[in-house]
Amino acid sequence: MxxxxxxxxxxxxxxxxxxxxxxxxxxxxxxxxxxxxxxxxxxxxxxxxxxxxxxxxxxxxxxxxxxxxxxxxxxxxxxxxxxxxxxxxxxxxxxxxxxxxxxxxxxxxxxxxxxxxxxxxxxxPPLAYRRWSARTLKDAAGPGRRVGDILPDLVEPLGAAVADRLRESGWRRCGEEGQGTGVPPRRSSGGAQPRLVFEVSLAGRGLDDLWTGLNQEWRRNIKKAGKSGVRTAVEGPQTLPAFHDLLRVTERRDGFDLGRDLGYYQRQYAELNAEQPGRMRLYTARHEGELLAAHTFLTAPDGNRVWYQTGASADHRREVRPSNALQWRMLCDALLAGAAVYDMRGVPDDLDPAARAHGLLRWKLGTGGEAVETVGxxxxxxxxxxxxxxxxxxxxxxxxx
The missing domain is CATH 3.40.630.30 (Gcn5-related N-acetyltransferase (GNAT))
Known part of the structure; x- marks a missing residue:
């Protein structure tokens, strides 16, 4: 654990x-x-x-x-x-x-x-409720299965207690039906924020620990990106338009729409960094100078948590694995900055390998982290x-x- x-x-x-x-x-x-x-x-x-x-x-x-x-x-x-x-x-x-x-x-x-x-x-409430390790979910994958169907590795006592106290006080969890003590997380949590997220613990670990925590596919892809000449970097706000163009490509390819225009990301970059320099960064992966992937990286005010908020990637040259290289760079930078948790934000709860949504969960499972259901x-x-x-x-x- x-x-x-x-x-x-x-x-x-x-x-x-x-x-x-x-x-x-x-x-x-x-x-x-x-x-x-x-x-x-x-x-x-x-x-x-x-x-x-x-x-x-x-x-x-x-x-x-x-x-x-x-x-x-x-x-x-x-x-x-x-x-x-x-x-x-x-x-x-x-x-x-x-x-x-x-x-x-x-x-x-x-x-x-x-x-x-x-x-x-x-x-x-910023509290965890249930946790599943990458190994648990990988072993549980199968037709028609969902994360909420699987016995968690850990039920957080505080999260469970707060959920019960809120319900007793008349609060209702968004997306929840009935009066039960919990519901399996679904792709739509009923709230504006994801209820099922994915986290990689960084506390007490070194770079070697992070590397060995990755599965073989991730390690192989990171090595391939390096041998292919993929270069990662932190770029400034001038690259946000190119990031947004890639995000549109990603949305069309993967069948989702965040509904956020370029101005949203420009405001976010300007305002978060004005309040605390370096709070938001834009990481990029380029191959032969061409932008193939770009991910946003946000740091908590106290530095204890880092979020991979939004990722975008091109449709072509995917064989050089720019996104794996980019996430490895971001994981390492979060660790070296002293963060205790690397939060990869929302994941779908599909454990069916045939389901389209399962691909994102499977990709994040490769980091060796854990799926976390919040109290919602x-x-x-x-x-x-x-x-x-x-x-x-x-x-x-x-x-x-």
Whole structure:
């Protein structure tokens, strides 16, 4: 089993916590502070400037001594025709989820959101729920099988406990039917963020450990890329248009559409790096000078986690294996930078080798990491008949789209 990193327990000394808006500078500085929880890039103030069409607010929880103990980035989307808002905390909030009195954190948040005119809230506690090793899933592959059908190698006690407590408090997991204690992850989690992700543990490992953790196919492909003359590099924002062109090629080939224009990636690159230089990088693989693959690399504010966010590759010269070379470079750079986890983001749950979606999961399994089901995203309509009616109307509209 790999080493897992749990959120730090903040252990506030006073029973009461005060929630109030905070400035972006204080918010960003708190997230960079060693020893706090590792925040997702989706919970940084810079992300608010990437997301057009949303109003954003940074919030902070303070104890009786005035110490900042937790933060949240809240995105607000106005419901057409009314002055009511849907509140969204992507992969947040960053609070002490292990606190036995979780309501000390969540009740002030709900009161604040109600006061802003929010009719409902969605949040994504940054916690793991179940884990499957690459070996377990490789051995389990077969016709009609899915990750959620397989007994996990580990059920995270904190994730399971938080899911139960949220459900008891009236929250409902996005995409979940019924009142059960869990559902198998599906390609559509019901939330905006992937519920099934893939992680490679870096803590306590060296480059030799990373190399031996790869399967034979990955090692062979990386060697082939080197012998073929594939060159990897970190390039600047001037390469983003070429990256986006490759992304369109990838979408057509693999049958998906992220729906993100070039401006989205240009904003992301500019805003994340303005808040913290080097937070977003664009890695490229070229063969004889031609761009064959480009992947985005994001670093958590405290440096403890790195994300491979988006990958793009050409249709031709795939035999020189540019994507394997690129991922190996990114894995090594993440390790050398001191990150504990390399997060490859979402994977499909298909274990059927004949399924088209299985290819992406199979490719990531080759790194020797593990599939991680998070606790998912949760929604709650705020108190009041009007709020509940608006929440039902929103879901009815989304279902019809």
């Amino acid at each position: 790999t080493t897992h990193h749990r959120p730090r327990i903040f252990a506030p000394e006073s029973a009461g916590l005060r929630l109030e808006p905070i400035g972006a500078d204080l918010h960003a500085a708190f997230l960079r502070r060693p020893g706090t929880h590792t925040a997702s890039f989706l919970q940084t103030p810079a992300w608010a400037r990437v997301k057009t069409g949303w109003r954003a607010e940074s919030l902070g929880w303070f104890d009786g001594a005035g110490r900042l103990l937790g933060t949240a980035l809240v995105l607000y989307r106005q419901l057409p025709g009314v002055r009511r808002f849907f509140a969204y905390l992507p992969e947040g909030p960053g609070v002490d989820w292990a606190d036995p009195q979780l309501e000390r954190w969540l009740d002030p948040l709900l009161d604040h959101l109600r006061g802003t005119g929010a009719f409902a809230v969605r949040m994504g 995203e949760w929604e709650l309509p705020l108190q009041g008949a009007v709020n509940k009616a608006l929440h039902r109307a929103m879901h009815a509209y989304l279902t019809r789209r």
